Amino acid sequence: MKHLVRTSKNLGHAIREARKAKNLTQKELASMSGVWQETISKIENGSGGTKLETLFDLVAALDLEITVTERSKGASDGLEDIF
Amino acid sequence: MKHLVRTSKNLGHAIREARKAKNLTQKELASMSGVWQETISKIENGSGGTKLETLFDLVAALDLEITVTERSKGASDGLEDIF
DNA sequence: ACACGTTATGATCTAAAGGTCATATTGAGT
DNA sequence: ACTCAATATGACCTTTAGATCATAACGTGT
Numbered sequence: 001m002k003h004l005v006r007t008s009k010n011l012g013h014a015i016r017e018a019r020k021a022k023n024l025t026q027k028e029l030a031s032m033s034g035v036w037q038e039t040i041s042k043i044e045n046g047s048g049g050t051k052l053e054t055l056f057d058l059v060a061a062l063d064l065e066i067t068v069t070e071r072s073k074g075a076s077d078g079l080e081d082i083f
Numbered sequence: 084m085k086h087l088v089r090t091s092k093n094l095g096h097a098i099r100e101a102r103k104a105k106n107l108t109q110k111e112l113a114s115m116s117g118v119w120q121e122t123i124s125k126i127e128n129g130s131g132g133t134k135l136e137t138l139f140d141l142v143a144a145l146d147l148e149i150t151v152t153e154r155s156k157g158a159s160d161g162l163e164d165i166f
Numbered sequence: 167a168c169a170c171g172t173t174a175t176g177a178t179c180t181a182a183a184g185g186t187c188a189t190a191t192t193g194a195g196t
Numbered sequence: 197a198c199t200c201a202a203t204a205t206g207a208c209c210t211t212t213a214g215a216t217c218a219t220a221a222c223g224t225g226t
Contacts, residue, residue, distance in 0.1 A: 005149045014151040066088045068097040
């Protein structure tokens with residue numbers, strides 16, 4: 001699982017997939033991350049403007065990690081999907 | 084260059100290093116990204132609460148990319164630094 | 167020490183994120 | 197079609213990010 005994230009929509013997909021992969025409902029994710037279910041819904045649907053801290057909370061709860069690297073000039077290096 | 088980002092402080096470091104690596108001043112980055120110099124200063128110093136859109140703007144201007152992956156259980160996979 | 171460029175801080179204002187609650191809509195399962 | 201869980205939406209309110217301007221602090225060369 002590897003998601004390139006350039007937009008809020010990308011992010012939403014990544015979060016939703018990770019959540020589904022762990023068989024969690026939004027409500028469950030909400031209580032384990034401290035982010036409201038309603039907010040998770042919005043984020044998963046790409047309605048931008050999310051704060052980083054919120055992302056970090058979600059990412060931590062979902063056992064994901066965020067990396068920042070130089071843009072890979074070469075081949076599209078094993079990415080699963082870019083929305 | 085590969086930065087694991089878990090906190091705003093991590094992010095600040097990643098941004099600053101990328102900017103320095105491209106020999107840009109905050110002001111230059113500001114005008115090419117549309118994000119104010121003052122805001123960049125705050126972000127680089129890890130004063131959290133940044134919005135994702137702002138990050139995307141900076142990342143795009145600096146030719147970086149953000150990826151979200153599962154947390155690597157194994158070895159710490161070539162990361163340069165984690166603050 | 168001085169001057170200049172760079173970065174940090176501080177104030178004000180406005181737009182908007184997200185906590186919070188209520189409700190509507192969707193989707194499975196039977 | 198019905199029910200219940202899961203999501204989405206909508207409204208309200210508080211808090212705060214970031215635009216914007218001014219200015220302070222810091223660095224570096226000379």
